[in-house]
Amino acid sequence: MELVFLFLWGLLRSGEATGHGTGKCSAPHYIEFAEITIDRIMVGSKVRYKCEAGYRRILGESNFIVCINDTGLIHWTTKASVCERDSGATSQQSERKPENPVTIVPSDTAGYCGIPSPVEHATPTVTHYAVGQELHYKCLSGYNARPPTSDISTCKEERGKTFWTRLSLLCTNDSKSGEEMTQPIPITGSTGCSGID
Numbered sequence: 001m002e003l004v005f006l007f008l009w010g011l012l013r014s015g016e017a018t019g020h021g022t023g024k025c026s027a028p029h030y031i032e033f034a035e036i037t038i039d040r041i042m043v044g045s046k047v048r049y050k051c052e053a054g055y056r057r058i059l060g061e062s063n064f065i066v067c068i069n070d071t072g073l074i075h076w077t078t079k080a081s082v083c084e085r086d087s088g089a090t091s092q093q094s095e096r097k098p099e100n101p102v103t104i105v106p107s108d109t110a111g112y113c114g115i116p117s118p119v120e121h122a123t124p125t126v127t128h129y130a131v132g133q134e135l136h137y138k139c140l141s142g143y144n145a146r147p148p149t150s151d152i153s154t155c156k157e158e159r160g161k162t163f164w165t166r167l168s169l170l171c172t173n174d175s176k177s178g179e180e181m182t183q184p185i186p187i188t189g190s191t192g193c194s195g196i197d
Contacts, residue, residue, distance in 0.1 A: 023162035024128040025155035028102065028135050033143035033171035037136045039105040040112035043069045044130030047076070049122035051083035058084050063122070067113035067130070076113050083121040102126055102135065131157045135164075139171035146170050 024044065028036060049063045057063050058081060065077045104115050104126070116124040129135075138150040151169040155162060 023131050023155075023157040023160070025131070025133070025162045025164055026128050028129070029153055029164055029167055030101075031137060031167065031169055031171055033140050033173055034137050034169060035140055036102045037105050037138070038102055038126070038133070039107045039136070040109050040134075041067050041104065041114070041126070042112060042130040042133045043067050043074055044128075045113065045126060045133060046128035047116045047124045048127045049079065049082045049119050049124050051086075052121045052123065054086055055083040055121045056086040057082060064127075065116060065124075074111055074113060076116050078117060079119050082119050129155045131155050131162060137167060137169050139169070143171045143173055146172060 024046070030036075045067045047065050047067075049065070051057055051063075061082055063079075063082045065079055067074065067076055102125075107114055133155045135153050136150065137153065148169060149171075151167045153164045153167050156165055157163075
């Protein structure tokens with residue numbers, strides 16, 4: 001009986017390592033003058049496709065995909081089409097800034113999802129990160145005035161709440177005064193945590 005319990009406990013723990021926890025983290029911490037990259041997207045992470053200017057989401061078509069594990073095969077759910085030309089759009093569309101400047105780095109690592117499949121006239125953005133997901137922060141070139149110049153934030157779950165671990169990274173701009181450079185950028189304890197929509 002004890003052996004069966006240990007086996008089941010091991011299966012549950014391995015599920016957590018691949019993003020099978022119940023919670024998800026949404027928007028990560030932002031640090032001025034730093035870039036954020038992700039090289040291994042965990043099972044349970046969610047991506048939203050946002051239509052380009054002049055296009056709109058097809059009525060009734062979901063614009064989300066999820067990194068899933070189907071019988072041992074880890075992959076993104078697929079989308080053939082999400083956006084269609086918006087006939088009512090004006091020719092002077094404003095440029096939209098990305099909501100989540102996280103760069104997904106191509107990775108051949110088995111057991112993780114890679115870059116989401118391209119969808120015509122749409123840009124993918126990770127909106128929910130699985131528990132255990134790591135984001136790599138690095139100061140932009142020329143803005144690394146203080147060590148450390150890189151750090152990792154991890155999506156964690158404790159007592160039913162999800163949060164990003166704190167960062168000790170401080171990237172500064174050379175044009176700031178000495179007084180401004182000594183003050184750390186405030187980071188809240190938990191940022192935008194929620195479950196999958």
